[in-house]
Amino acid sequence: GIIRLFVLIRLRGLKKSQQKLEAMVQSRTVDLEEQKVKVEELLLNILPKETANELKLKGKATPREYNSASVLFTDFKGFTEITGSANAEELVNELDRYFVKFDRICDKYGLEKIKTIGDSYMCAGGIPTADRHHAIRCVLAGLEMAKYMDSVADSKHKQGLTPWEIRIGIHSGPLMAGVVGEKKLAYDIWGDTVNTASRMETASEPGKVNLSLATYGMVRNHIKCSARGKVEAKGTGELDMFFAQ
Numbered sequence: 001g002i003i004r005l006f007v008l009i010r011l012r013g014l015k016k017s018q019q020k021l022e023a024m025v026q027s028r029t030v031d032l033e034e035q036k037v038k039v040e041e042l043l044l045n046i047l048p049k050e051t052a053n054e055l056k057l058k059g060k061a062t063p064r065e066y067n068s069a070s071v072l073f074t075d076f077k078g079f080t081e082i083t084g085s086a087n088a089e090e091l092v093n094e095l096d097r098y099f100v101k102f103d104r105i106c107d108k109y110g111l112e113k114i115k116t117i118g119d120s121y122m123c124a125g126g127i128p129t130a131d132r133h134h135a136i137r138c139v140l141a142g143l144e145m146a147k148y149m150d151s152v153a154d155s156k157h158k159q160g161l162t163p164w165e166i167r168i169g170i171h172s173g174p175l176m177a178g179v180v181g182e183k184k185l186a187y188d189i190w191g192d193t194v195n196t197a198s199r200m201e202t203a204s205e206p207g208k209v210n211l212s213l214a215t216y217g218m219v220r221n222h223i224k225c226s227a228r229g230k231v232e233a234k235g236t237g238e239l240d241m242f243f244a245q
Contacts (some may be wrong), residue, residue, distance in 0.1 A: 046114055047187045048128040051179060063178030069126035070138040070172040070215060071189065071197035072111070074102070074145060075102040076167040079119040095119065098164075099150070105144050108136040114189055120201075124189055126179050134220035135172045139244050142168045142209040143223075150207060169200025170244075199233040200241065209244040217241040233245050 046052075051061045076082070083091060099121055106113050106123050110131065112124040120156035122215055123141070146168060164221030172195035179185055196212060204210035224245045230238040 039133075044050075046185060047179065050128050051187055055179065055185075056060045063176055064128070065174065065176050066127055066130065066158065067174050068130075068134070068172065069124055069175050069189075070133075070170055070196050071122070071124045071133045071167065071175070072142055072170045073120060073122055073201035074142075074168045075118075075120040075201060076168055079164075083163065087112065088210055094164075098152075102145055102147040103150055104199050105141050105148070108144075109141040111137060112140055112187075115186065124177075126177075129176075129188065135170075136222050137214050138170050138172075138217050139209060139215065139223050142170055143244055146207055165207060166208035167201055167204040168209045169202065169204045169211075170209065170215050170241055171197035171200050172215040172218055186217055196236070196239075197235055199239075203231050203233050203239075203241060205243075211242045211244055213240040213242070216240075219244070 047055065047061075054061045073103045097118060102121050102123075103113060109125070109126045112127055115120070115123055123138075124134075125131060125138040125141075131137070146166060148166070149166045153165075158164040169194055173187050173191075173196070175191035175193045177187065177189045179187055200210045200212050211219070211225060212227075219225070225242040227244060228241045228243060231241045233239045
């Protein structure tokens, strides 16, 4: 009887230990699943969905060429002077507020954010999924960005503050896209189209969306534009440019 009682007590103890272990395993499994979801969400914030899935399956992403895409650049006029006189925390917070808004505008028009470089914001249409309306989407997004910055300027003027002036440029053409590096992975784009889009932004004017001839040809039947004639583009010479309205 004593032996039987000892065995029963021992079995109950083992059962409780097993239940406790199972609960710990289950809790750990839930934690791992939650961490996996967070990692995947983070990856999707860095890379396009198709590229992220390919990277998870193959361990690398194959670079792709696109026959037609549109690239949009923005920057703020006189940003170097702004950084020299502004409080660092306030400056970064303000820049973040504008870029968060631009992110939402990109999502609205189905554009892919590429990166930010200092005060410059870069996005593209027609990648990673081809889209024949990429130029229209980019121009509409650029116009909405400019309109948003106009509303910010109105608010700042009422407060007696100096607003930031944005310049926007867009060009359309072929480009290459892919992931580079092993650490801090980055989805990026390359080609003359990217360089020309940057020159469209540099040659733009505050509050304006400057279009190349190629982009104008793709949107002229859908969006009102005004011709600027030939304008000097840094390192390229004179190019036909247009303001979207």
